[in-house]
Amino acid sequence: MATLGLSETEKAAVEDFRRDVVEPSRTSLVIVDFWAEWCGPCKQLTPVIEKVCAEYAAKGVKLVKVNVDENGFIASQFRVQSIPTVYAMFQGQPVADLSQARTEGQLKQYLDQLLAQLPIQSDEKALAQEIAPLIAMGEQLLADGEADRALSVFSQIAEMDPDNAEVAAGQARALVALGQLDEAEAALAALPAEAAKHAAVDQARAAIALARDAKPVADLSGIAAKVAADPNDHDARFELAGGLMANGDRDGAAEALLEIVRRDRAWNDGAAKAQLLTIFEAVGLEDPWVAGQRRRLSQILFS
Incomplete structure (x- = not known):
């Protein structure tokens, strides 16, 4: 003026x-x-x-x-x-x-x-830029199976940005990997309502749900023999899928669940498909492995 x-x-x-x-x-x-x-x-x-x-x-x-x-x-x-x-x-x-x-x-x-x-400058954007590489580091540690170190990284980031959904989700998934499920749920419960709607939080919740259902089995040969003897014993195959997933064999678990869907997609109110979707969400919907398994599921459902 x-x-x-x-x-x-x-x-x-x-x-x-x-x-x-x-x-x-x-x-x-x-x-x-x-x-x-x-x-x-x-x-x-x-x-x-x-x-x-x-x-x-x-x-x-x-x-x-x-x-x-x-x-x-x-x-x-x-x-x-x-x-x-x-x-x-x-x-x-x-x-x-x-x-x-x-x-x-x-x-x-x-x-x-x-x-x-608009290219607005803000404290929020500056903080997001600062912690982005740290979040990536935490995710890489999780992918490499170093849950202890990942938890340490995410916990440090949480002190900088306590309401960040991605950070809380990373913390929760690291805690799940360490078997600390109650602590994982507490990390998500502390988020504000809006942040709790983030897709990363859904992924962490799915991981917690899978971990709560998981029952690691040292020897799956018995249940595998039941499935081999009766391929239509879907209860046994579903149990086998759970044991495989609990033991870290997601390929085997997905194969077992896909086979149930292939044989009887309506079995137990679609429990096999629902469990597959939970696994997909826990792994991450953008993960290449999930994309491949979803294609296989679609081929079965629409063939």
């Missing part, structure tokens, strides 16, 4: 706006709420805006309230004709009119869309 020809009061208002809105908007998303004491709808909207912006502060969102009675010149520059009027500002320019967002859900939806599109 140019200040040539302005009164001292208007110049002061422009400088305040530059300081409070324009400069922070270089890296942050600044929400500018035009309001007045006498405005009834403003009083209803204010608690919503303040609550949501406080929740999104770590994401790079900043709230600035502009009283139109005290800052009429600024309001006129934005052509504010009615209040409440709410703009989102980035790099000194309005990027969205949020005036129609009157509920928490609506405002969060707008903010999520803007944050996904």
Whole structure:
């Protein structure tokens, strides 16, 4: 905003706006709420805006309230004709009119869309960039069978970002590998409700469920002989699959479960297919092994 020809009061208002809105908007998303004491709808909207912006502060969102009675010149520059009027500002320019967002859900939806599109700098993004290689390290240790070291890495990351779903899920899967199932469930239970919906948490829950059902068997020859003697003894084959999975032979377990589905997909209300899907989720739906086994399952189901 140019200040040539302005009164001292208007110049002061422009400088305040530059300081409070324009400069922070270089890296942050600044929400500018035009309001007045006498405005009834403003009083209803204010608690919503303040609550949501406080929740999104770590994401790079900043709230600035502009009283139109005290800052009429600024309001006129934005052509504010009615209040409440709410703009989102980035790099000194309005990027969205949020005036129609009157509920928490609506405002969060707008903010999520803007944050996904704009290169906002935030504490949350900086932390995510810092811990990403550490999460990758923990996952690699888990894949290599070094559950103790993986748990140590994930526990250290959790101190930095306690509400991170991927970190808690990594902790839980490491604890599962170490046989500490109650501790694994506690790691997931500590997450906020929104984080608990993450796909990584579903994977960890599936791993816990499998581990609780698993009964390692030193010698599976007896149950294998029962299956060989009667290939349609699905109870025995299902038990064999559980023993194989508990012993770490997921290929053998998948083979046994696929054979049950091949012979009788409806057996025990589809228990074999359900167990396969639990295994897939526990291993990870993006895992190449899972992709191959899912193709085999689809071929059986749709042949």
